Amino acid sequence: GGATKSSTDKAASSAPAAGQSGSANPSAAVKKGLTVAFLPKQVNNPYFNISDAGGNTALTALGESYKEVGTTSATDTAGQVSYVNTLTQQHVSAIAVSAQDPGALCTALKQAMSAGIKVVTYDSDTDPGCRQAFVSQASSEALGRSEVDLLGKELNYTGQIAILSAAQTATNQNAWIGYMQDELKKPQFANMKLVKIAYGNDDAQMSFQQTQGLLQQYPDLKGIISPTTVGIKAAAQYLDGSQYKGKVLLTGLGTPNDMRSYVQDGTVKAFELWDPGKLGQLAAYAAVALASGQISGAQGQSFTAGPMGNFTLGAQGVITLGAPTVFDASNIGQFNF
Amino acid sequence: MTVSTTAAAEQPLLSAGAPRALLDRVLRMRELAILVVLAVMLLATQIDNTSFLSKQGIKDLLLNATILVLVAVGEAVVVITGNVDLSVGSVLGVTAFAAGDLLQHGGNPVLAIGLAVVLGAGFGAVNGVLVGLGQVPSLVVTLGTLYIIRALDSIWVGSREVTASRLPSGYKSFGHNGLSAIPYLALLATVVLIAVGYFLRNYRSGRECYALGSHAQAAALAGVPVRRRVLAAFVLCGALAGLAGALYLARFGYADAGTGSGYELTVVSAVVVGGVGFTGGSGSVYGAALGALLLTSINSVLPAIGVSSVWVEAIDGVLLLLAISVDRIVALRIAGLLRSRARQARTITND
Amino acid sequence: MTDTTAAGSRRPPLIGALRWDTVVGALLVILLAVSFSTVNGFSNALNISFLIGNTLPVAAIALPMTMLVASGEIDLSVGSTVGLSGAVMGALWNHGMNINAIIVICAALGIVCGLVNALLVTKLGLPSLAVTIGTLALYRGVAQIVLGSNSVTDFPQNYLNFGSGRLGGSFLPTAVIPWLVLAVLAAVVLHATGFGRSVFAVGASAEAAWFAGVRVKRVKLSLFVATGLVSSLTGVFWVLHYASATYSNATGLELSVVAAVLLGGVDFDGGRGTLGGAIAGVFLLGTMQNVMSLADVSAQSQTVVTGVLLTVSVLGPRVARQVFARQARLQPLRGKS
């Protein structure tokens, strides 16, 4: 029929979220013989390798089975959908997925859930209706604001700054950037001005050239925030080999192994990140809790994540890992991931 | 009843005069169009943003181009022989990681570069043998090896990565230092470019590459060892991709299983923009290098004049189309020129 | 005059049967038979519908692409056309336009995309490989400009059902019907009409075809336009099938299509190939991927298989031809002795 957006808007938004219904028994025993499949955005990605290894650790501790499947490209949405389909066919107990696209996986994930498979998203969420729970690395708000604070302190709250993001479509990036812009409205940042948001598409070379472009376009630039591990690394490498080394400050999200030499040689003072291993562990515990019926995805339910302690589900089934760690010259030697 | 005398035959050729020949030579240079586009683009950017062509700016431009130039030179040689190598991105990825792996275990930098080159040449040899063996379209064969090499790479590398902190600092500074505004990498690339260009122009085997790209069957009849030349072209291309891999590592201080994926299209674009005919037999490595310089410069120019990165891809596409269209129109003009010239030559002779 | 006209067009049966497209078809049948009997989870209706549904985009674009390659040209911009069509669909839907009108606009857009390729190739005589590498970037870039970072998912349910639903309770996705119509149409046009004859003639020698009165440019133009149109309609299907419109839809699809078409025995130099072979190639690759995923073969190993298949597909026919040419040479000798 002649449908337009406005005529279906209501129907769409009022559609019940598939996951949240159903009851849960917090004291139910952990089921045995479960298989939890991890479906990261991309296999062989160092970040997801750490997180999924965390998942494996947790499942092994619980005596459940772990498997990992996924595409070799982080933008192969159709491939990720195929994998969801395959896992549905294989009747795994639960899927922990980091979504390449918030919408594209929905149909497939709903099919999986209707086949009795529990679905947890981690790192990157889908629409809330398409999964039971989302394990968030840190609250977007905390991440966004803290990065601005970090840079502000380093710059004495004055000067032009820019953001080097990943893809323009990256949901989590955009959420963080939103909070960064909000934080910058506070009075103490009156002398700090965000002049540009550049996108490096999580590609080393492109991020590299975007950094060059930023510095050419804004010769007075004082600081860059890059909330992506690829971007911050490329930006650091560029600064390291240019006349701007030590003059333009860089912070954002990075892994200690990537950034160690730049912190040691003074290109970067400080950056932050959560522990991706812990993120994976938590996703595994959440998946097992769902499959055992301890939680169903409703707000307020809680479960025990082994040695990590108790976690409670927030609105729309979001489980937050906790505050990120700030790495600088004083502590970077202690981490290895 | 013979018409033309010997003297008459030679006359129009010689009396055409030197100045015209020179103008002709310049006009016939398909590289000219790109050079002009590049110069105009850089100048316009400089006017808009005076810090664009600062010392650091020039250094960045050259550094950005270096790696692409190297791969494009190798690719151009393969394309000139009438083939194409789509596996260069995969080869670059493997070799970058191999060099990095060696270095992070304390290997010698020279050895690491050597390893990358040899490994690349090895993959090139595989391509060359497969193409020569079956005399099959190289596009399909190397599309196959693109997948195979990339997959073997990711099986071997897994989720390991080479990061800057594990590389010797000398290697990294080689990646971004230089003589004033001229980076070492760019010097290296220039040497390679000139060597390959000189070879193609002035050696029999170089000329034979053009011959077999122009008409493979005729080349075989003329006694050109077709398979050997094709193999050599692929080996050179692989070796240069390998060298580029090692330099990529020096430049970006990083390599993992995904390094260089999707690079083949950029390389092919550079070669095509550089006026190297895809049907083989025409164009030069200098053109390919200019094409590479043009493409990478666009990616530096756009951010420098503050174009939002949303627009970058579309503008890239338009510029690529413009470049090949301009090149084509120039070529058509020259063909027209030739036609009327041949007519004139004949008229003079017959009179 | 030994054996002239009277010998007729009989071929030794073995050589006739050993055409590469038949080989690919046979491989597909064997693979299906083996998978049905031995691979767990392959044979149920849901999996088959997943398999077909996920292969349909490639299968659809392979139809005009086969003709295009047979005519000696190629279109690498198809993936971007799919993406652009999806992006426009999302953007217009967000503007509240009627969905049917949107689909018509997308179709028109596809025709324009094809026309741009066609005119650059026929008017300027540029190589299509170079042109479509350019439009590959251009169309994707425009998609990015049109939709930006948005992801549109709330299309009307009955349309989404068309994209991901099945015919009754069977294993056939609804969208198979229009595809089948298209496939039959394409097969008839290519193999049984004068136009089809011209396509092969143009591919084998454009000059000789022009001397024979074939309107070479018009043939090429119509093939490019058809490719653009089918790609944009596939873009609409993609959005409905995955319930997601983003600018990055179907990134890299062009290589899958080209790989499948070449695997199906269509000669890259033009002039030779069959539609049946190309379709067999498409489904051989699709089934392969499905089976390997079910068998927990990693994505990397799957890529190796794809690569090897492609390489074999070009080496295979040639080697086969040599072997059978030798046999044919020996046969008369044997007959005499």
Next chain:
Amino acid sequence: MTNPDPEAAAPVLVLEGVSKSFGAVRALRSVSLSLFAGEAHAVAGENGAGKSTLIKVLAGVHRPDEGSVLLDGTPVEFGGPAAARDAGVAVIYQEPTLFPDLSVAENIFMGRQPTRSFGRVDHRAVREAVAALFARLGVAMDPERPARGLSIADQQLVEIAKALSFDARVLIMDEPTAALTGSEVARLFTVVRALREQGAAILFISHRLSEVFELCQRVTTLRDGTLVASEPLAGLTEADLVRRMVGRTLDELYPKQEAEVGEVALDVSRLTREGVFTDVSFQVRTGEIVGLAGLVGAGRSEVARAVFGIDRFDAGHVAVGGRRLKPGSPSLAMAAGLALVPEDRRAQGLIMQMSVERNIGLADLRATTTAGLVSRRAERDRAVDWAAKLQVKYARLSDLVGTLSGGNQQKLVLAKWLATGPRVLIVDEPTRGIDVGTKAEVHRLLSQLAADGVAVLMISSDLPEILGMADRVLVMREGRISAEISRADATEQTVVAAATGAAVGGAL
């Protein structure tokens, strides 16, 4: 170093009992041949008799299935063309094999350019050597221009220059003159004779028997791949030679039928294509054969192409049966009843990698189409029909035309166009590379067509053919029509005079 009595010396090159098959086709059956220093030796035979195959065996392109090749008495096995070349055997192949992207000079010296220190190519030496070669052959061509766009004749001249540049002991020429006019042929022969007198051995193939008699001392005749005779030419007549080739005596070569000349069928008026031809006007009436003569490069083919719509023109118009044609559209020209048999059969006339039946069908797909679908049976019947009419020799209808001999390909092109039933037929070098028997056949066919009311425009570099067949001769020179000569006045002198611009009275 002349050798007055070649038979006395040992032969340079010997072919002993050589057989060669391609699949089911047996192209050569136990053929032997001896070639002596200082002689020019002709190989004669119908189309598909195996002449080119024989040469390719000698040149190392094909390896013989049986038999051997002896050079200076020792058996040699050439691994490829390069090996034969290094042994002093230079070959001009039937179809020119040039590199379109490279300059003419590079084409001539590819693979064996003179070098300077460090093995570098000496570009100047190449240029000078080519200039000298061209001077010897009287060719006016810019050695620096790319080979792309050269006419067939120019390509052939480059091939000849290439072969001469080897200073080979054995020079093999497979129909080098097929595309050349008298003046070029004369010059070529002067050069070849000089070579022969210096002791080179020449193997020569041509379907123009007069040329054979003019140049050669001995002749080897092949029929269907078997050796008929190898003998001195002295004492043979053309008729003898023809009988050896075809196994029977031949009728008249130019069987001109008288036809009733009717309406103007093709009217070309003030046609101009900038820099190519200027102000070309002529008419062809039904039932008439109009010959178009001229030197190589005079622009005859270009006019034909423009008339048929292959190329656009800048001024003037073309009308068929009184209706103006839209320029630049072969399909509309065909619809108006025009047909063009182009000069380059490999690039323009046929699609080499398509089958015999599809090639014949391509020019008139409508004839085999019912309700939008092509009927394979109709396609096949038509092909069988027309192939038989023109006596095309092939093994199977599904064979690729690329595997047919040159002459049979030429017949196929004719078949393809005659099958369209044209009102106006333009033939550009219709008998290039066709053997005498078939040539007569083609001439009879053209006559017959004219008698049936078809208007025929015949472009030919074969002057006797023009004089024998044409009702009227148009002569082109440097892109203009320089003369129109009636059949009665057309003689070798008048036509050549008009073509070269030499002052001979009575032409205009």
